[in-house]
Amino acid sequence: MGFGRGKVILLGEHAVVHGYPAIAVGIDRGVVAEASPGDEDLLILSPWDLDVRPDPAGEPLERAFAIALSGHSKRPPLEVRAEIGLPGGAGLGCSAAIGVAVLQAIDEALGLERSREKLAEAAYEWEKIFHGNPSGIDNTMSAVGGVALFRKGEPLQPLRSNKPLHLVVGYSGQSPSTKEMVSSVARQLESDPVRVNKAFEAIDVLVRNAKLAIEAGDHVALGQLLDLNHTILSSLMLCTTKLDEMCQTARKTGALGAKMTGGGGGGCMIALAPKRDEALRIREILGENAFVTEVGA
Ligand code: MEV
Numbered sequence: 179m180g181f182g183r184g185k186v187i188l189l190g191e192h193a194v195v196h197g198y199p200a201i202a203v204g205i206d207r208g209v210v211a212e213a214s215p216g217d218e219d220l221l222i223l224s225p226w227d228l229d230v231r232p233d234p235a236g237e238p239l240e241r242a243f244a245i246a247l248s249g250h251s252k253r254p255p256l257e258v259r260a261e262i263g264l265p266g267g268a269g270l271g272c273s274a275a276i277g278v279a280v281l282q283a284i285d286e287a288l289g290l291e292r293s294r295e296k297l298a299e300a301a302y303e304w305e306k307i308f309h310g311n312p313s314g315i316d317n318t319m320s321a322v323g324g325v326a327l328f329r330k331g332e333p334l335q336p337l338r339s340n341k342p343l344h345l346v347v348g349y350s351g352q353s354p355s356t357k358e359m360v361s362s363v364a365r366q367l368e369s370d371p372v373r374v375n376k377a378f379e380a381i382d383v384l385v386r387n388a389k390l391a392i393e394a395g396d397h398v399a400l401g402q403l404l405d406l407n408h409t410i411l412s413s414l415m416l417c418t419t420k421l422d423e424m425c426q427t428a429r430k431t432g433a434l435g436a437k438m439t440g441g442g443g444g445g446c447m448i449a450l451a452p453k454r455d456e457a458l459r460i461r462e463i464l465g466e467n468a469f470v471t472e473v474g475a
Pocket of ligand 1: 187190191192193194195269270271309311312313314315316356360440441
């Protein structure tokens, strides 16, 4: 069975596309896939009710599936069934998780084995089809998981903490295109490099401090850093009124900090809770589109 995790970026999204570090966590929710010989190459995505046939010149999923199959010559036709347990376009790395799960399922059906790191590399090619210029953080966290510091082109740096992170993930119900949000930041960088580079440098400082806070188990400091990162992302016009409101609600309900996560323009926010009980209370207040995840224990 193939499994690709969803991911949550704690700090550093967007800046990470431009070579700065980011900290992310792999979550338990994700995509499960199974492949077996069939009548034709077919990818069945549930619960989206979508059948995809490989086509190198087709729609993104058709192209991605064609790439996933292309490395394997002498093989039977494969039917791949993927069960998606994440909202798409919500900043939780759904497309990368599908890629990792499908690639692993194909490997298993053909009796092949690759390390999670190699799987992450292969899933980068899949991810490029959906996001144009991805940093690689989504496919890497989807394949490898844990809590880690990621920087484009460098080995993933796992972070250790003796304290679990109690996170609440709230979905705004809006699913913007990550590709468009990344392009919007690139356009701002081109038209106003001084302002945007300052924002990236400030995010860089927050990420470095967050690494220390995680390693020291100082979640109060980490919460403050999340809040600050949210403000900088707002200045890049990535937050929405809905995300701001959700973050405010989480803070008022006892969160140590809260911010948008991923591409922004909608998608998801995260809140850091001091303990599991508080996390459950925040989730309840945020409503049915929110869930609790515990990482790094
Ligand atoms: C998307 O999950 C995170 C972004 O930084 C894009 C990327 O890193 O590829 C917005």
